[in-house]
Amino acid sequence: MDGKRKFFQSCFLKVLLVTFLWLLLLSYFSEKKSWLYNLILKYWGHKQVAEPPLLNITTQRPLKYDPHSQHGPFDIAYPYNYAYVLNEPYKCVARTPFLVLMVPVAPHNREARDIIRQTWGNESLIAGVAIVRIFALGLPSGDRAPQIQAELKKESQEHHDIIQKDFLDSYRNLTIKTMAILDWLVSYCPGASYAMKIDTDTFLNVDNLVNKLLDPHAPHPKQDYITGVVIVNGEARRDTGSKWYMPFEVYPKSTYPLYVSGIGYVFSLDLAKKVLKVSKYVKPLFLEDVYVGMCLEKLDIKPTYPPSASLFNLYSFPYDYCRFSKIITVTDIPIMELVKFWKDFQVPGHLCEGKE
Template identity: 30%
Template sequence: MTLYLRPSEPTALIQPYPFCQDPPFLLFVVLSAVKNTQERIAIRRSWGQWANTRVSGVSIDKIETSQDSKIPVSPFVHPTQLTRLIFLLGKSPGPVPLSESVLEESRLYEDMVIEDFIDSYTNLTLKTVFMLKWVHHNCPTVKFVMKVDDDIFVNALNLELSLLNETIARTPLLLGSLICGARPIHDQWSKWYTPKYMFREGKYPNYLSGTGYVVSGDIIEPLLKAALSTEYFHLEDVFLTGLCAKAIGVHAKDHIGFSYQPRAVSPCLYKEVIMGHKVAPPEMTRLWNMMNQPSRLAKCHSVQKSRLRSYGPTKCSWR
């Protein structure tokens, strides 16, 4: 890992600079692939507008989202803390690791970090540790970081309210959808295949779903150090929030607002939760537009707890 990560060297091929002059309360790091241009555009035009803007009793009618479009934003759904967002990418395999379109996108939006590694599913653990490295060197005083995939819709207001709740957000914190008692899959055709030589125990340590989770800023450096001294494991969520968290003595916490399953594209449902998975770009924009209709949201009834998430963490024990 150290050979590829080069922890003491600057390795970003492209990055916004300066980025954290004003320490953010919350930093979203969206892990994205080079080819996922439409996903990044959809996030910028939807829930990403909650980031890179600070509202403190000031009404905002419109926020510039591109050179040729403005999308209405309802002030009452905007966070009040300083919140930032970046996209983290690697290089494409093949003869052209960075296309001209990606370079132009990075110049236009100034919200992309491209690190020096080949972006692939098997390198997802490496990518996540690059996230820790970049945050440690560039945003060392950030309060919270949310690692999120680019097919996730986030209700940043609900997340902020949870992180301002001292009962929920007592640091050190790892917060998300907790998975307990999971066993390695030895079917070589599975996406989550784990050879027995890579993990010999019968169960994984308790960990958070990698679709989206929050890390408090005070454990970014300890997790980074643990990652560099822990044997590499290809499932990034098990590696970082399970193995590395265990190494530094931090227990991950479950929150019903996080889910690794898809949710119905319903503003009344997303009004109550923190994130939903597998939201396609058109759905992301449609959901954002619906959530910015106060009259529509006012008609929503309370959502039953069973509808917020169809599962909970299995009985968890910590050893």
């Protein structure tokens, strides 16, 4: 009898153990952790981290993405905690910048980075105004990737202005790059007043930008502020040959919410944190400026129109000092042309009286 009792006790304990493990696994993989899982965590000493409430999304759950489970060319692995490969965590420690220039760039494009360092990206360009320059990029690809990465490491050690995360650098991943930019600002430069995300093929009149931001007669807000070329009723392109083709199944609406063109936009630093948080609840699109607009819509924040429509320009036009002196950005500028324009732009004594 003792042998049978021990056998049944052993079987009972095994069934109990299997049941307990099954419940534990079930609670772990459930979308919302159960009381059992939380109870075990409590006794193991771990803490539950709750997502902070954020405006009108408190009843929603964060989106979950696996960076290794992309199935199509329009799937974006974000939100995801990409790791830094190269970083500049102390860039804003010695001084609190008024303006941070965040420049997305391809890993192989050393020429563009060097030219921007010499022209509008010069951190010492305006006396008495602290400006910080950061180039943001992902991982290189192709046969030359190891060589490019080694060169990037040397360049980073020389200039201390490169941040790189471990996602593949590509056009489809521009949204990830933009979120990486916002993440760096929030993590390492939260005291800055303004930041500007600006493309490499752009002429930036830094003096005019800073003067507009500091203008006491037309003060710019330091909260919930973003400006540039504001796009109203932007059309979702359905033609497959378009660079901006958007499949209906990815974005079913015919128009996008209000957004600011990604060619170059200026924003207050508080907005970086807000967009970063709300992005956990907004399904990402590869069109990074549209995606930022979708996050702003979720936050119920509207972009600010610039004081003049001619300040930020979506299209290129021939260089003319007088005209360029009145704008903030002109896009689609070949990088070597930028050097020529900039040299002339720095020459004093141009006469613009009576010219538009």
